[in-house]
Amino acid sequence: MSKAAPERQEQLSGLARLPAVERVMALAEASEPVALYGRSQVLDAVRAALDARRDAWRAGAALASAACEAVSVLNEAVQHLSVRAQPRLRSVFNLSGTVLHTNLGRALLPDVAVQAVVTALTQPLNLEFDLATGRRGERDDLVEALLCELTGAQAATVVNNNAAAVLLTLSALASKKEVIVSRGELVEIGGAFRIPDIMNRAGARLREVGTTNRTHLRDYAEALNPRSALLMKVHCSNYAINGFTQSVELDELVPLARQQGVPVVVDLGSGTLADLTQWGLPGEPTVRDTIAAGADVVTFSGDKLLGGPQAGLIVGREEWIRKIRRHPLKRALRVGKLTLAALEPVLQLYRAPELLGERLTTLRLLTRPASAMQAAALRVQPVLQRALGERFTVEVEPMLSQIGSGALPVDLLPSYGLAVRRAGGKRGGRLLLEAETTLRAWPRPVLGRIKDDTLWLDLRCLESGDEALFIAQCAAVTR
Numbered sequence: 001m002s003k004a005a006p007e008r009q010e011q012l013s014g015l016a017r018l019p020a021v022e023r024v025m026a027l028a029e030a031s032e033p034v035a036l037y038g039r040s041q042v043l044d045a046v047r048a049a050l051d052a053r054r055d056a057w058r059a060g061a062a063l064a065s066a067a068c069e070a071v072s073v074l075n076e077a078v079q080h081l082s083v084r085a086q087p088r089l090r091s092v093f094n095l096s097g098t099v100l101h102t103n104l105g106r107a108l109l110p111d112v113a114v115q116a117v118v119t120a121l122t123q124p125l126n127l128e129f130d131l132a133t134g135r136r137g138e139r140d141d142l143v144e145a146l147l148c149e150l151t152g153a154q155a156a157t158v159v160n161n162n163a164a165a166v167l168l169t170l171s172a173l174a175s176k177k178e179v180i181v182s183r184g185e186l187v188e189i190g191g192a193f194r195i196p197d198i199m200n201r202a203g204a205r206l207r208e209v210g211t212t213n214r215t216h217l218r219d220y221a222e223a224l225n226p227r228s229a230l231l232m233k234v235h236c237s238n239y240a241i242n243g244f245t246q247s248v249e250l251d252e253l254v255p256l257a258r259q260q261g262v263p264v265v266v267d268l269g270s271g272t273l274a275d276l277t278q279w280g281l282p283g284e285p286t287v288r289d290t291i292a293a294g295a296d297v298v299t300f301s302g303d304k305l306l307g308g309p310q311a312g313l314i315v316g317r318e319e320w321i322r323k324i325r326r327h328p329l330k331r332a333l334r335v336g337k338l339t340l341a342a343l344e345p346v347l348q349l350y351r352a353p354e355l356l357g358e359r360l361t362t363l364r365l366l367t368r369p370a371s372a373m374q375a376a377a378l379r380v381q382p383v384l385q386r387a388l389g390e391r392f393t394v395e396v397e398p399m400l401s402q403i404g405s406g407a408l409p410v411d412l413l414p415s416y417g418l419a420v421r422r423a424g425g426k427r428g429g430r431l432l433l434e435a436e437t438t439l440r441a442w443p444r445p446v447l448g449r450i451k452d453d454t455l456w457l458d459l460r461c462l463e464s465g466d467e468a469l470f471i472a473q474c475a476a477v478t479r
């Protein structure tokens, strides 16, 4: 008996002091979270908060009387709900120096596309409905004419991404047959897209010709046989072969293919609809040039240099596009209405090339003069220095941006930004990693790039609206 008394005492000081669930829910302060999250979620969270206190007490922890107040239980429950309600997909500051960053969502869309997507999300539309006849329509029809106008192709179709475009094209045109590709073009593009694997999936047999660094026209000619379905060229997106090299240009390959009656398929990768050299950017083959050189089918991405939504565009000669469109995989790989809604206005922008540099976000970012980034860096430097504190130095410095997404991999664009280093000229090491982690943990995460003992924050992608938000955030995290 004498042994039980202190236990009861302890019980009273612990578990018994916890409020009942009903009392917590009856608090006036509970009405707002209930309106926001719904009663059942709040109830569950309150129970969980109470359970956590019981578990802690059983594990030997003392229960402070403040923690036993109903309000404290409610606050903890609401805090938990608010953290859980945070979307996992969040916007970040891309200061990585890579404009078309695959892991950060590639191309940013211009406002016209954003508006079109909002409309498509909230209103019924003629996605597969021919308004002229009142009959069922084709979703491809919405952008086919525009794609043909911009590329000089006879026909066009759209799928989910360029990997899907290649898979579908090979499935429709080369199943159970051979596809001839140069060994120098058997590329792997990030995220396990390998030409040989796609070929397998499509049920086509890969017939490699030439060597890694040199392929001649006669290599293709010798490989052609009655089982050949097509000749394929793949753009070497993410690498360059330099030195003693030889590849066969499209205009040489086309006559050979014509003679044998097989099509030439070109996977352009990024592909661009405009000649980028007019904006001082490195040259990339345009889709129009590729079609003009005689390619029968060309596939390219919507969200790389084109600057639109994720999509795989397939353009070419009518007879091949028709076969591609009729293949059963097309249905599985088709795009949704949001993609088409965003794609159409972006393609429209290409009708006014002289305005493209201002209107197309991707192009505007790629052509931003280094002086604009330098001016931004001078404005941002003092606030970031204050936010990071005196263990670090933050300096305005020139740096080089990348286009990204495999486009023009070897070409770098002069830029400006902030170089963060450990103060006192010491090696950054762990402390520099800490700065990187800190920036990544800010409400809107800031993503830079560590190289040569420096955290580089390239300001190319920090346009004026974002710059103001960045500065505000730096001020907010500085106490």
Ligand SMILES: *Cc1c(COP(=O)(O)O)cnc(C)c1O
Pocket: 161, 162, 163, 164, 166, 189, 193, 234, 235, 236, 237, 238, 267, 268, 269, 270, 300, 301, 302, 311, 312, 405, 406
């Ligand atoms: C990027 C790329 C792809 C894949 O395109 P996604 O749109 O990312 O699916 C395929 N081929 C080449 C040559 C590429 O550069």
